[in-house]
Amino acid sequence: MEHYNITLTTEDRRILNSYCTVATGMAEFWGENCEIIIHNLERLDASVMMIVNGYHSGRQAGAPISELTLSFLNQMLADPTLRHINYFAKNKRGETFKAFTSAILGENNRIIGLFCINFYLNISLLSFMQSFFPQSHSDHENISETFVENTEELMLDALENAKKTVYANPTITSSNKNKEIIYLLAQKGIFNLKDSVVTIANHLGISKNTVYMHLRNQNKS
Known part of the structure; x- marks a missing residue:
């Protein structure tokens, strides 16, 4: 894929923005070891429109798409039946994470963005389990x-x-x-x-x- 040029419609932007709440909620659910990224494919050189817990990869909004994610996009464009990919990888510090990349479809079924989840595995089982139990007494325990x-x-x-x-x-x-x-x-x-x-x-x-x-x-x- 030499280039991927798309112009987003108003509806496309609405769809992408709707994923922001999902990203925030999922990061809160899985905890601080979960990094979530939303890519806007209108500009591949600044595709990261939102990132939660970006300290894991050292990225922030406005960062470019990664080479690996770009290759996944290329695969999805070549195969209309391929819309998500699961894999394991490491960041530049050598920390292993389990990752998920999914296409975000806009008008006319075009791929307008990518929804990515990186769950870092450098966490003890105890710490991971503690994040799924109430840390203090609250009304939420009575739900x-x-x-x-x-x-x-x-x-x-x-x-x-x-x-x-x-x-x-x-x-x-x-x-x-x-x-x-x-x-x-x-x-x-x-x-x-x-x-x-x-x-x-x-x-x-x-x-x-x-x-x-x-x-x-x-x-x-």
Whole structure:
């Protein structure tokens, strides 16, 4: 590949920018040994548009694409079925890392960027495991998540949790319990699901119009 010239559209730039939040979140999840890079291929001589934990490779935003990453791009351009590559490599300090490079596709299915993850292995197993356990008591330790097989099960599970919360609160009068339950479900986004109003109404023994009324009143408050 002698050169790769592309001009990004507004939509292409929106797509690339949408990966920035993903990069930050993934780096926080995996910890400080995870370096994440987003390449904008409009300028290969300054392709790094974002890098998290770049101290591992000594790079920052505005750095050029590496020779190895450029060769991967060449392979992806030659083979439309190849859109990601996993491999092991070393940085200039001789530190080994496991790496992942994936194509970012823009309009007309063009490769407009690359999403790269480098996880450095020069970390003890103890340190790695500690990053996956809470370091202090916080509200996050009390978060639970239930995985369901369909949306109706999701609605009913949320309904049961809301009912437990409301029924355990002695300051909520009997006449207001359904209203508070609906408010809690709305805060969790349950009513964004298809047929949620009918499902919740049926299980609370009220009409769907009553559910809509409570939702309207909540939006006014």
